[in-house]
Amino acid sequence: MMIKSRRSFLKVAGIAAIGMGAAPVMNLAASEPHGSAQPKTEKNEETLHAERWGMVINTSKLNEEVVEAIKEACHKSHNVPDFTIEPDAEKYSGTRPVRDGQEIKWIWDEHFHYAFPDKEDEFLAEKFHDLPFLVTCNHCKNPPCVQACPTQATFKREDGIVLMDYHRCIGCRFCMAACPYGSRNFNFRDPRPFIEETDPDFPTRTKGVVEKCNLCAERLAKGEQPHCVEASEGAIVVGDLEDPESEIRTLLAEHYTIRRKQSLGTEPSVYYIV
Amino acid sequence: MLEIAIQGSKKYWLWIVLLLAVMGAGAIAYADQFLNGLQITGMSRDVSWGFYIANFTFLVGVAAGGVMVVIPYYLHDYERFHRITILGEFLAVACLVMCLLFIVVDLGQPIRMLNVLLYPTPHSMLFWDMIVLNGYLFLNIVVGWKVLEAERNQIEPVWWTKPLVYLSIPFAIGIHTVTAYLYCGLPGRGFWLTAILAPRFLASAFAAGPAFLIILCYIIRKFTKFDPGWEAMQTLSKIVCYAIIANLFFFACEVFVVYYSGIPGHLSHMQYLLFGLHGHNMMVPWMWSALILMGLGAIFLLIPKLRNNRALLPVTCAMIFFGAWIDKALGMIAGGFVPSPLHHVNEYAPTLQEGIIALGVYGAGLFVLTILYKLATTVKEEVRG
Ligand code: SF4
Numbered sequence: 124m125m126i127k128s129r130r131s132f133l134k135v136a137g138i139a140a141i142g143m144g145a146a147p148v149m150n151l152a153a154s155e156p157h158g159s160a161q162p163k164t165e166k167n168e169e170t171l172h173a174e175r176w177g178m179v180i181n182t183s184k185l186n187e188e189v190v191e192a193i194k195e196a197c198h199k200s201h202n203v204p205d206f207t208i209e210p211d212a213e214k215y216s217g218t219r220p221v222r223d224g225q226e227i228k229w230i231w232d233e234h235f236h237y238a239f240p241d242k243e244d245e246f247l248a249e250k251f252h253d254l255p256f257l258v259t260c261n262h263c264k265n266p267p268c269v270q271a272c273p274t275q276a277t278f279k280r281e282d283g284i285v286l287m288d289y290h291r292c293i294g295c296r297f298c299m300a301a302c303p304y305g306s307r308n309f310n311f312r313d314p315r316p317f318i319e320e321t322d323p324d325f326p327t328r329t330k331g332v333v334e335k336c337n338l339c340a341e342r343l344a345k346g347e348q349p350h351c352v353e354a355s356e357g358a359i360v361v362g363d364l365e366d367p368e369s370e371i372r373t374l375l376a377e378h379y380t381i382r383r384k385q386s387l388g389t390e391p392s393v394y395y396i397v
Numbered sequence: 398m399l400e401i402a403i404q405g406s407k408k409y410w411l412w413i414v415l416l417l418a419v420m421g422a423g424a425i426a427y428a429d430q431f432l433n434g435l436q437i438t439g440m441s442r443d444v445s446w447g448f449y450i451a452n453f454t455f456l457v458g459v460a461a462g463g464v465m466v467v468i469p470y471y472l473h474d475y476e477r478f479h480r481i482t483i484l485g486e487f488l489a490v491a492c493l494v495m496c497l498l499f500i501v502v503d504l505g506q507p508i509r510m511l512n513v514l515l516y517p518t519p520h521s522m523l524f525w526d527m528i529v530l531n532g533y534l535f536l537n538i539v540v541g542w543k544v545l546e547a548e549r550n551q552i553e554p555v556w557w558t559k560p561l562v563y564l565s566i567p568f569a570i571g572i573h574t575v576t577a578y579l580y581c582g583l584p585g586r587g588f589w590l591t592a593i594l595a596p597r598f599l600a601s602a603f604a605a606g607p608a609f610l611i612i613l614c615y616i617i618r619k620f621t622k623f624d625p626g627w628e629a630m631q632t633l634s635k636i637v638c639y640a641i642i643a644n645l646f647f648f649a650c651e652v653f654v655v656y657y658s659g660i661p662g663h664l665s666h667m668q669y670l671l672f673g674l675h676g677h678n679m680m681v682p683w684m685w686s687a688l689i690l691m692g693l694g695a696i697f698l699l700i701p702k703l704r705n706n707r708a709l710l711p712v713t714c715a716m717i718f719f720g721a722w723i724d725k726a727l728g729m730i731a732g733g734f735v736p737s738p739l740h741h742v743n744e745y746a747p748t749l750q751e752g753i754i755a756l757g758v759y760g761a762g763l764f765v766l767t768i769l770y771k772l773a774t775t776v777k778e779e780v781r782g
């Protein structure tokens with residue numbers, strides 16, 4: 124109920140930028156003297172829709188270069204801080220050194236036995252050991268993070284994307300304890316000094332809130348493919364899991380795929396072709 | 398009644414000033430955390446809860462332990478606890494104050510704290526935890542205060558304190574059960590994912606709470622003219638004894654299941670705590686100390702001669718209290734988060750600043766406890782004298 128009413132509020136307010144699929148047309152400059160002062164909302168015809176968004180990662184098509192490109196494309200455009208850079212000494216004087224382990228990453232590579240700890244196998248094919256497995260938020264069908272969040276700052280949209288409201292999050296980090304995939308990040312500090320070039324199309328975050336991959340909801344709303352898909356040279360496909368005609372379903376039909384920690388019942392929406 | 402708190406001996410004021418100083422230091426350290434974020438802690442992406450939540454968990458237990466004097470007195474008319482029920486209730490109040498403070502200092506955005514009320518979310522256990530914690534706090538304040546006031550005026554407490562007392566009993570069980578549910582309902586955290594977590598929490602709570610109460614009784618006897626009664630303390634020590642044995646037994650069950658089934662997702666955490674994992678063994682000496690402290694404590698309490706030894710009893714209680722603290726505070730957090738969901742082993746240790754903030758919270762709790770106990774003991778002295 125709560126989620127519903129908030130959704131419709133967002134719709135009315137026309138915050139299409141975060142992917143509600145409706146672009147506001149606020150023609151203030153041209154407002155006629157007798158015209159209505161109400162902002163108009165209008166459907167963006169380009170918006171990509173799905174009943175349930177999912178992702179297929181073809182690991183054999185990945186190599187180190189592509190992986191780096193993917194990570195960079197995602198992190199740069201989402202203003203994810205890079206703690207390896209030196210912050211601008213003038214603008215951000217007195218920035219403290221960064222502690223180990225407090226980093227932020229939305230998508231990154233892991234060895235097979237870390238990405239799939241329950242599928243560890245001492246006789247696993249050699250090539251598996253060196254392949255980079257990209258991991259990110261799985262946009263679970265039954266997301267424990269959503270269940271745990273006491274403020275609904277983490278919520279699941281009707282199309283399956285698990286999103287964050289950075290302005291509502293209280294930073295209790297219950298969702299981080301709940302996520303079985305280590306997909307969530309906490310802003311232990313103000314991230315802004317560590318963003319080399321701020322992308323104006325996406326909000327920066329403040330200290331004390333949690334963040335993670337949003338499946339590029341802001342791009343899907345504009346009819347564009349996620350950054351990782353574009354940078355992946357065909358290794359990543361994002362599409363509608365519920366649509367039998369979709370490319371992603373074809374891939375699932377043609378290949379043997381695995382998901383992370385399937386036995387937990389969270390129903391990850393990210394599939395791996397190995 | 399509060400005027401009692403501002404009349405005291407030199408020692409009393411010295412203690413108050415000391416506590417204020419500790420709280421002040423904590424506040425300064427916290428101000429920095431407030432401005433610069435939780436970067437000042439030793440927490441990380443992998444170990445996203447630390448010393449604050451650890452102490453929170455433990456203190457919920459001590460607060461719940463107060464019910465161990467309430468039940469015998471109110472449900473079984475055990476007269477010997479008459480004098481100390483108020484101590485149990487006020488101990489619960491002080492502990493809950495600390496619990497709430499620990500939650501607040503742990504938040505990344507404490508200013509938005511009320512979002513939990515603005516967007517009530519019944520499917521989140523944190524929502525329920527907030528309700529039971531505040532409810533139990535409220536009940537204990539009201540009941541403790543009203544009963545003490547009545548005692549001072551030498552009249553019967555108002556009738557409605559009784560139902561509130563009865564209500565506080567399920568609330569006491571509730572606060573610790575729900576706190577356990579915060580942990581044990583999470584898929585993918587093998588160490589916490591066990592149905593015995595809530596019972597184990599309760600067992601260790603019913604040991605740690607009364608153990609601390611016994612120590613407090615000793616302190617009260619030393620510094621005031623009020624005598625809580627040796628028999629009452631003896632009964633309490635038997636409660637501690639049974640509870641700590643139950644806790645150890647539950648732990649043994651846990652160890653058996655984990656090692657006999659051998660499921661890696663569950664085993665690796667226990668392995669990390671007890672023997673170290675991939676060369677990381679920071680927790681090993683702590684965990685074994687905890688087991689030894691609790692085990693020895695149980696033995697000391699089991700043997701009547703040792704239990705009745707007035708000089709040994711406070712030491713035994715301190716051992717059990719400290720052992721339970723390591724087990725439930727440090728062990729619960731470290732065991733739960735190490736190894737991480739991806740089976741990386743990143744250990745956690747609090748920073749000095751984190752420790753100072755935690756100390757400040759303990760200072761605040763002891764401050765509340767001191768004031769409340771001062772009221773209680775003075776009223777009791779007045780009435781008897
Ligand atoms: S992967 Fe983690 S953060 Fe993403 S939806 Fe699942 S539980 Fe939530």
Ligand code: SF4
Pocket residue numbers: 271272273274275276277291292293294295296297298299332333
């Ligand atoms: S940290 Fe934020 S998103 Fe995560 S559970 Fe708490 S309020 Fe929700």
